[in-house]
Amino acid sequence: MPNLLTHLPNLLGAAEGEGGGLLKLLGIDFNILIIQIVGFLLLLWVMTKFFWKPLGNMLESRRQDINATYDKIEADRRAMEQLRSEYEARLAQIEAEARERIQQAVGEAQQLRDQIVADARRQADEIVARAQEQAQLESEKLLSELQTYVAELTLRTTERLLREEMTDERHRRLVQESIQTAEVR
């Protein structure tokens, strides 16, 4: 026990003493310690400058790259969406226009048909009217021919009957009479 106590200062103290002190026992050497500290600080500096900083920058730039790419993709998508909706709107407009035009064409056709039908009817009416008129004329003409013919027939018949005693005066009178009769008929 006294032994340990007397050893204690030696144990904790530096170089002197029989055991060389705790620090010596543990192999601690202040010069080496300082060399190690300086060495590590140097290493830290070199590593920071040539390893951690470039790596950090690289990762940061890649992160930004990725962000930019995603942003771009998003923007592209949005632009495409807008374009598509525009196209759709335009398409719808075109379709509406086409429908309207067809409607219009159909309307025109209908009108045209109506007109044609009306023309045709009018023409038919005209033709019928003309035909009637012609028929009228024809019948009048026929009638007058008939009158003439009947008169002549009557005259000839009468002439044959009265061949012998037919004077000019009598002849004239007879003609007159038959004409009158035919007219009357």
Added chain:
Amino acid sequence: MDERLNTLWTLTQTGIAAEIAPPVFSVLSGIAALALVVFALAATSNMQKRPGRLQNLAEIIYEFFDNLAVSLVGERGRKYVPLAGTIFLFVLFSNLMGLIPPGVAPTASLNTTIALALIVITYVQYESIRANGVVGYFKHFARWGEVPVFVSPLMFIIEVVSELAKPVSLSVRLYANMFGKEQVTLALITALAVPLFKSAYIPLPIQFPVMMLGLLVAFVQAFVFALLTLIYLALATEHADHHGEHAHAH
């Protein structure tokens, strides 16, 4: 036996790392640092938007620490990524060096780990003062406003002691892990491999399980060191946010 081994491994045999001259460890950690720088330059020399394999690995590491820092510290934790990441990579490379046969992990020396822990803890104090102000820094230690006033002095002492214990636990944890792994490997080699095979390199089957464990420990300890660095930074600067919100509220 010692003559036959004649490697750096023999030097750790006696148990205390002091047997290997500390300068050897600085040279070793220098090699680890150099390897790390070569890796870093190779990964970032020809960076492209479409990463190659090495760049991809580097980006995965970066993103991992970026996420970790943001989840632990918040958005302002981004600036701690280089420190935590460099610590992770350096410790990892150092740890892995111990798994390549003639090498010893530089982290199996307290000089290396204490250097790292001192840098971390000094930076934590600096960040704490910068975030809270000098008065706020001491108030933080006393848990001012969080505990009754008469408890504050006690809290101050406890917090200071725990703050002082941080670098010790940080450095000793890493050191003892790596040192222990080296010791166990060495014990297996000297006790079994050398008598049986007359060589320290041939009898891989004997050391292999320990080496696998060492691989796991190498990653876990490197991660724990970086994780604790971030957590200490988060704890030291967390109050700044509350004060900030408070100030904004008024």
Added chain:
Amino acid sequence: MNFEVGTGLYLMGLALAVGLGLPIAVIGAALGQGRAAAGAMEGMARQPEIAGRIQTGMILALAFIESLVLFSFVIFFLLQGRLPTVGQ
């Protein structure tokens, strides 16, 4: 004579500490780590969606527990260095 006894006791205590200190620490830490891991596993099984965060916390807890063993491991080596060899 008295000195001899004192030295003998000192060496005995030292040998016991070297031999038993680390195992005791390991027993305690193993129990603690087992509990921590069990709790973490249970938590992960209950809420797989935050398994990552639980795992980070578990690793941290294990590291803290482990560091206690490692402290005693360092002490073990310090004490071992003080143990005289047979020749001395």
